[in-house]
Amino acid sequence: xxxxxxxxxxxxxxxxxxxxxxxxxxxxxxxxxxxxxxxxxxxxxxxxxxxxxxxxxxxxxxxxxxxxxxxxxxxxxxxxxxxxxxxxxxxxxxxxxxxxxxxxxxxxxxxxxxxxxxxxxxxxxxxxxxxxxxxxxxxxxxxxxxxxxxxxxxxxxxxxxxxxxxxxxxxxxxxxxxxxxxxxxxxxxxxxxxxxxxxxxxxxxxxxxxxxxxxxxxxxxxxxxxxxxxxxxxxxxxxxxxxxxxxxxxxxxxxxxxxxxxxxxxxxxxxxxxxxxxxxxxxxxxxxxxxxxxxxxxxxxxxxxxxxxxxxxxxxxxxxxxxxxxxxxxxxxxxxxxxxxxxxxxxxxxxxxxxxxxxxxxxxxxxxxxxxxxxxxxxxxxxxxxxxxxxxxxxxxxxxxxxxxxxxxxxxxxxxxxxxxxxxxxxxxxxxxxxxxxxxxxx
Amino acid sequence: xxxxxxxxxxxxxxxxxxxxxxxxxxxxxxxxxxxxxxxxxxxxxxxxxxxxxxxxxxxxxxxxxxxxxxxxxxxxxxxxxxxxxxxxxxxxxxxxxxxxxxxxxxxxxxxxxxxxxxxxxx
Numbered sequence: 001x002x003x004x005x006x007x008x009x010x011x012x013x014x015x016x017x018x019x020x021x022x023x024x025x026x027x028x029x030x031x032x033x034x035x036x037x038x039x040x041x042x043x044x045x046x047x048x049x050x051x052x053x054x055x056x057x058x059x060x061x062x063x064x065x066x067x068x069x070x071x072x073x074x075x076x077x078x079x080x081x082x083x084x085x086x087x088x089x090x091x092x093x094x095x096x097x098x099x100x101x102x103x104x105x106x107x108x109x110x111x112x113x114x115x116x117x118x119x120x121x122x123x124x125x126x127x128x129x130x131x132x133x134x135x136x137x138x139x140x141x142x143x144x145x146x147x148x149x150x151x152x153x154x155x156x157x158x159x160x161x162x163x164x165x166x167x168x169x170x171x172x173x174x175x176x177x178x179x180x181x182x183x184x185x186x187x188x189x190x191x192x193x194x195x196x197x198x199x200x201x202x203x204x205x206x207x208x209x210x211x212x213x214x215x216x217x218x219x220x221x222x223x224x225x226x227x228x229x230x231x232x233x234x235x236x237x238x239x240x241x242x243x244x245x246x247x248x249x250x251x252x253x254x255x256x257x258x259x260x261x262x263x264x265x266x267x268x269x270x271x272x273x274x275x276x277x278x279x280x281x282x283x284x285x286x287x288x289x290x291x292x293x294x295x296x297x298x299x300x301x302x303x304x305x306x307x308x309x310x311x312x313x314x315x316x317x318x319x320x321x322x323x324x325x326x327x328x329x330x331x332x333x334x335x336x337x338x339x340x341x342x343x344x345x346x347x348x349x350x351x352x353x354x355x356x357x358x359x360x361x362x363x364x365x366x367x368x369x370x371x372x373x374x375x376x377x378x379x380x381x382x383x384x385x386x387x388x389x390x391x392x393x394x395x396x397x398x399x400x401x402x403x404x405x406x407x408x409x410x411x412x413x414x415x416x417x418x419x420x421x422x423x424x425x426x427x428x429x430x431x432x433x434x435x436x437x438x439x440x441x442x443x
Numbered sequence: 444x445x446x447x448x449x450x451x452x453x454x455x456x457x458x459x460x461x462x463x464x465x466x467x468x469x470x471x472x473x474x475x476x477x478x479x480x481x482x483x484x485x486x487x488x489x490x491x492x493x494x495x496x497x498x499x500x501x502x503x504x505x506x507x508x509x510x511x512x513x514x515x516x517x518x519x520x521x522x523x524x525x526x527x528x529x530x531x532x533x534x535x536x537x538x539x540x541x542x543x544x545x546x547x548x549x550x551x552x553x554x555x556x557x558x559x560x561x562x563x564x565x
Contacts, residue, residue, distance in 0.1 A: 155477070185477050203481035207490035214550065217537075221554040224533050228560035237475055238563055244480035245557070252485055 037416025038380025040150070042143070042346040043286045043297045044411075045329065048114065048165050049307030050372075052355035052365050054394045055317050056084050057373035058101045060357075067357050067393045070314050081386045086322035089330035095384040096333055097347075097377035098442055102388025102397035105353070105404040108367040110305065113352035114165045115172045118298070120408045120433045128169035134176035137423075139408060141175035141182040142432050143296040146417050150293035153254030155185035155247065160285050160299040162186040167304035177425040180240030181247075184298065187261055190285055194276035198263035206252050219249060260292035261285070273335075275327040278303070283328035287335050290345045295415070301325065307351060310364040329375075336378065346379025346414050350407070357393045371397050374407050379414040381442045405436025413438040483557055493549045493556070500548045510538050513548055521555040522565070 052069075054060055059073040059082055073082035076094040083091040090097075107113045111126035121136035137145070144156035163173040163184045175182035188201045206215060251257050263271070263285060274280035279301045289297045309316050329349060336342040354372030355365035371390045377383055388400035412419045412432060419436065422429035483489060492498065499520065503513050514534045518526045526534065534551055541547030555561060 180475060183477065201478075202487060203478055203485050206485045207487050210490075214546070218550050218553055221533075221537055221550060222557055225530060225554055226558045226560075228558060228563075238559060241475040241480060241559070241562065244475060244477050245484070247477065248480035248484050251481065 035416070037414060038344070039346040039378070039411075039414035039416075040344040041290055041293065041295045041297070042348065042379060042411055042415060043290055043299065043332075044139070045283070045286070045299045045301050045332075045347070045349045046117070046165075047307045047325070047349065047351040048300055048302040049305030049309070049351070050110070050113075050353045050355055050367055051307045051321075051351040052309065052313060052317065053101070053368075053371065053373045053390070054355070054357060054365075055313065056087065056322065057099050057375070058371075058390055058394050059084060060392065060394050063357075063393050066359050069359060071318070078384060078386060084322060086318050087326040089326045093330055093333060094386070096337070096342075097375050097383055098381065098385045098387060100374045100376065100387045100402050100407065100439075101390055102371060102400055103374045103402045103404050103407060104369065104371050104397055106369050108353060108369045110166055110308070110352060110367070111170055111172075113367075113369055114170060117350055117352045117404065118165075118172045120405050120436065123172075126170070126172075128166065132170040134172050134174045136430065137176045137178045137182070138173045138184075138298075139411065140173060140184055140296040140298050141178050142412075143415060143417065144175075144182045144184075145178050145423075146421070146432075147295045147415065150295055151254075151256060153247075153250040153256045154260065154292055154294060155251075155257065156295045157182065157184045158187060158289050158294050158297045159184040160187045160282050160289075160297060161190050162188070162300070163298075165300065165305075173298055177430070178423065179236055179243075181243035185257070187285055187289075190278065190281045191263065192278045192281065194268065194271035194274070194281065200258055200262050200264075204251065204255070204258040204261065215252065256292060260288055260294070263288065270335075274331045275324055277324045277328075279324040279328040280331070283332045287332055287339075287341075290336065290341055291339065301328070309355065310360070310366055311362040313355070313359070313364045315363075333377065342378045343380060344378075346381065346411055347375075347377050348407070348411060349375035354394070357395050368395075370395060374402075374404075376407065376410065376439075376442060379411075381410070381414065385441060387439070387441055402439065403436060405433055406439050407436075409433055409436035410438045410442055413443065483562070489553065489556060493552050500545060500552060503548065504545050510535055510544070514538075514551070517548065517552050517555060521552065522558070522560055 055069055055071055060068050061073050072085045074085050074088065074091050076083050076091040078094040081094060083094065105116050107116050107122065111128065112123050115121065115123040115126050115135060118138045119134065119136045120139065123131065123135040125131055140157040147156060149156045159173050163186055164171045173184055191198050266284060271281065271284060274284045282299050282301060286297050286299045306321065333342065333347065336345050351372060353367055353369035356368045360366055371394060388402050389398045390396065391398045409419055417432065419433040420431055422431045495501065503516065511531065514526060514531055518524060538544065538547045538551065
């Protein structure tokens with residue numbers, strides 16, 4: 001009997017397997033996107049561990065020695081505002097960003113505070129054993145859900161290098177009830193200096209560069225043969241894996257992620273400019289992803305709560321932390337600005353909390369969530385403002401207290417995402433944020 | 444110890460091996476991930492094994508095994524069942540148009556290993 005069906009190969013050629021989930025340039029997964037928001041994308045640099053506010057953005061030179069610590073302050077581009085002596089590059093650029101010195105959320109445990117900072121939601125009893133996964137979707141997952149990818153084959157939400165915090169003992173950067181399709185794509189390990197080679201993670205490159213036609217044949221055959229259905233997919237795993245596979249095929253068909261992530265395309269000079277260390281190289285990766293058009297990138301500037309300086313705070317800060325942060329953030333802002341991307345790219349530097357104003361017996365500082373500092377800039381925000389103050393010992397907000405959720409509300413607003421939008425979870429509506437309003441001074 | 448010392452580390456990492464950054468009791472991840480999906484499609488482990496020069500497909504080709512028997516065997520070794528009539532027809536039609544039997548069998552086995560049926564039942 002002659003085969004009257006059009007050959008599958010011809011069909012694939014005509015339809016273009018590569019179209020994937022994108023129909024006429026529209027991403028069918030995105031629910032809605034505000035027409036023309038000021039920020040097209042956001043980069044959140046996360047100082048996991050808890051960065052001391054008194055030794056960075058909120059110096060208290062007149063406080064008693066056991067509070068103010070050993071660092072001097074230096075003048076900045078903003079008259080009257082002084083920054084830690086170990087951040088000279090950022091001091092020269094304070095006109096390009098905003099410092100919020102009166103941020104608070106009042107949650108002093110790492111787990112709950114990390115969850116709060118990455119989601120905008122409290123997670124009572126969050127811990128590393130039984131409550132170490134999201135209790136609400138992370139900001140990046142909401143962004144991925146609402147905005148969707150900016151182009152086929154490029155995930156909407158990246159984590160650099162991965163979605164774990166506290167040395168991977170918790171993973172609160174995930175999608176929770178939104179479903180696995182909105183989990184972050186993890187960049188994988190980033191070089192720890194400017195000299196080490198970077199290799200594109202193997203799964204992003206088709207094994208032995210299989211010819212496009214043959215790979216197309218495989219995808220066509222898979223469509224024909226993959227008819228297995230499970231009636232009860234209660235966990236959502238099969239749906240999740242289907243979505244992953246669709247995205248994975250797109251990522252192989254359109255190697256934009258492979259190109260975006262390839263740090264080896266950067267010159268040695270550029271890699272040096274960010275700093276020959278893990279913070280610098282991660283910040284450079286964030287710039288590459290922003291350039292490619294990734295809507296939300298979470299960069300962990302710490303591996304194992306590096307900023308958690310209970311012991312020997314000052315040596316850690318002046319050798320391992322602040323000079324690296326200074327160069328990485330300053331260079332990121334410079335490069336985004338040179339490439340004309342800063343106006344459309346919101347950049348935030350956040351930490352899960354600050355540190356105790358009074359220095360402890362180990363020359364360290366402990367957890368402090370009653371007041372800490374956040375940096376916000378780009379993405380259409382006004383710049384050069386130092387907003388809010390803490391009291392004389394940086395213990396509590398004094399003028400213009402800012403709840404941490406106002407920071408998130410500002411990020412969402414600039415991205416064009418309405419925070420009162422609800423998603424149903426177990427029959428109940430969950431808003432993107434249940435509290436928090438954009439900071440009027442910044443918009 | 445893993446029996447195969449060449450077992451790619453990235454495959455185990457993607458399929459839930461704890462990262463061992465610190466000692467902890469946090470559970471290993473048992474949910475699917477984007478990296479798993481990518482590895483099943485593009486990964487060296489699966490693609491290398493499918494195309495292995497002394498592997499099942501190479502032996503079937505060397506023995507000039509008829510295509511319909513190859514299809515049965517590949518179904519049995521992956522999904523542990525015989526193909527349905529439709530599946531067999533689709534497979535044979537595909538194989539008939541291919542220039543190289545070896546390549547078409549490799550493509551076919553790759554496809555079977557990427558089906559939901561294999562990934563969720565086996």
